[in-house]
Amino acid sequence: MSGALDLVSPANRKQEEKLSFPAEFANTFGPLACLAGSNDDLFALAQGIGAVQPRLYITCKAENFFYEDNKHFVQTFSGRLNITYEELSGSHACCSDGKAV
Known part of the structure; x- marks a missing residue:
């Protein structure tokens, strides 16, 4: 729930952009x-x-900074893995509104 499914892409961006963390x-x-x-x-x-295979429930808010990476994971594996995907509006605060819980 609003986590990073693709750690490699953000790690590469961090190296390229010289982010602070x-x-x-x-x-x-x-x-x-x-x-x-x-x-x-x-x-x-x-x-x-x-x-x-595990059954996966994936949800990510559209304004989340992991959105594109998570969407890429879902698109890549939706035909091979048992994925239930739910997209919500909002930012990273995944559980503050209780919609995905």
Whole structure:
């Protein structure tokens, strides 16, 4: 719910844009160069998923800074994974209005 499904894209943007908090990614996931293809890369994990698949409920608000990355995940895997996707209006404060809960 309003989380980041694609960590590689924002990590790459952080490196390119020189944003002020790339250390948060490095402290959590290790060196940014090692993120793609790791166990923290949901795209890589979803590519290798077997016959037993989780059911995924994904919701993201349209003004959320993860919106495009999350939409890309849903579009990439909606034909291969059991995804229920709900899009709401608003920003990152996912649970403040209770609509997705």
